[in-house]
Amino acid sequence: MGFNLIHSLAKRYYHLWYYNTGVWQQTTWMGVQTYKSPMDMWNYQEILYFLKPSVVIEFGTWKGGSALFFSSVMQQIGRPYVVISVDITESRISEQTKSDPNIRLLTMSSAAPEVRQTLLALRHDYPGPAFAILDSDHSKQHVLAEMINLRDILLTGDYLVVEDSNINGHPVAKSFGPGPYEAIEEYFSMFPQDYEHDFEREKKFGFSFAPNGFLRRL
Numbered sequence: 676m677g678f679n680l681i682h683s684l685a686k687r688y689y690h691l692w693y694y695n696t697g698v699w700q701q702t703t704w705m706g707v708q709t710y711k712s713p714m715d716m717w718n719y720q721e722i723l724y725f726l727k728p729s730v731v732i733e734f735g736t737w738k739g740g741s742a743l744f745f746s747s748v749m750q751q752i753g754r755p756y757v758v759i760s761v762d763i764t765e766s767r768i769s770e771q772t773k774s775d776p777n778i779r780l781l782t783m784s785s786a787a788p789e790v791r792q793t794l795l796a797l798r799h800d801y802p803g804p805a806f807a808i809l810d811s812d813h814s815k816q817h818v819l820a821e822m823i824n825l826r827d828i829l830l831t832g833d834y835l836v837v838e839d840s841n842i843n844g845h846p847v848a849k850s851f852g853p854g855p856y857e858a859i860e861e862y863f864s865m866f867p868q869d870y871e872h873d874f875e876r877e878k879k880f881g882f883s884f885a886p887n888g889f890l891r892r893l
Contacts, residue, residue, distance in 0.1 A: 709740030714880035729803030734785035735811030736762035739772025786820035810838040818858035837888035
């Protein structure tokens, strides 16, 4: 058995172990639950440092740990910014997240037209690059609607991460059905010139919860 095959199998089995044990559900940032892979989170802070966005867009707040994480990193970068986090449920969001003055919470579907209008206004008020991450409803149609909603929000040089494209057998949760991975494929078939894949970034730490989902706006 060659090294490359052994390496590939090792990454796959680790990915399956990490996901299937549910350890990702026990990950926290400053005590607040954060449904993320630490390898991805390290990647995100590197992207944020080099991109230095003025607007960070998060679809899917959950408890608010990742919004706090993004705000913490942006505070260290030291330029004016806003983190906008969108979720249909506000009641479960931590008080720490709600009290951060640089985080704005929006309670509605991330595919709603009102989200697009809010983001357009924020991009006007906070000129500069944008970083966006999709981590809400993982059904293919919803993720595709989110990506289309962002089409005139994200500009050349901006960065988009489509999370949980590892489900539906890529390689976890085989029975989930079409999800983010399939939404990315569909979006690229519709708008092939919008993004390029950042495979180097995706593969940097061995595995990611966002396979094929690290995207740079062209």
